[in-house]
Amino acid sequence: MPLAPATPASLVDQAIEGMRALLESGEWAVGTRIPPEPQLASALGVSRNTVREAVRALAHLGVLQVRRGDGTYVAAATEMQALMRRQVDRVEIEHLLEVRHAIEVRAASLAAERRTDADLAVLDEVMDRRRIALAIGDGPGFVAADVEFHVAVVAAAHNPLLVELYDGLVDTLRASIEPPAGDGDLEAEHLAVLRAIRDGDPAAAAAVSAELLDHVVR
Template identity: 65%
Template sequence: MPLSPTTALSLVDQAIEGMRGLLASGEWQVGMRIPPEPALAEALGVSRNTVREAVRALAHTGVLEVRRGDGTYVAAPNEVTALVRQQLARTDLRHVLEVRHAIESQAAALAAERRSAKDLRVLERALGRRDRAVATQDEEGFVDADADFHLGVVAAAHNPLLVELYGGFADNLRSSILLPLAHDDALRGEHVALLEAIRSRDPEAAAAATGRLLAGVGH
């Protein structure tokens, strides 16, 4: 018996939810090529046509990218991040930076209230890597470490939606990071102040340190 439209839709939704689960678990990482239709159909327990519709839906939202002749790749970890990236691409830079400031300041305040010992270790390691990259003038290592510090602050807020929203700013964040000269790391003090405010569970100091830090990098 042919499936009714309602049943067919539910199967597509089932496939989409299965793919979202693979993204959320980290099994599917941004930049990787997802398995071909036959393998996905078997893994998700649906038909190839259903998989095709699910992939088309996630490609439409920007989560997946279909490359003709090459396969389908993960473009974003979720729909929220994909939507933010799309919006950023057509938004005035000043407005982008204002929203980024608002998110980071609120995240820092929440991190000061909610951080765990593990969160502190993540931030300490990122700051240590940042210091080593400055000392050796390792530009790629510096960008990675500095971005990880900012992302770690947002993660320490323990608000999944905030993390997803900020994920859309990842490209903007990385492009704004410039390697300082080994003897002139003017922003290190603000990074340390932010870490100490979070360690001391002082939301106001954490938000203030974030404001000074972002103003210092011109964002």
């Protein structure tokens, strides 16, 4: 059966899918400016009008942000991430913490079942950087490593939907963390989570993850 000619609507969908692929691959990172219309049209094999419609659609979804006179920037890697970020801005902090608790505790349990040697290597490396940053008084480095630990635990669950949901919380999580004063770095609690994941003990991983988050809330 011969293929039907592409319609304008399907060409827009084609352009959107091409842009999504660039976003999901990481080639278009959050915060970067995407190429101008002529370059995109050439790369995607469509007209500039089609590119314009595709950009407008992704901007409406919150994935792209059009800045007049400056260009178009990546606001989120996926529509789910954009949706989560919008919702985070509208809810009480208590509700956000409850969602974080639900995701992280379940993710820790799954990570204990599914983690790979590569996952453990990432977690070990992040904990080393966290410890070093604390020792030398590198506040931004400590915050970055702390966030990366939680992201790595969720990634080790190997559930792409959990990862995508959690990605929508990361900016708020990063903003909520401050370099610790005194002995409030919670290193023992983080190491307990890592140990349970390494040991392949889902129940222990869930329990110590919940305990860590309880300490964070307090």
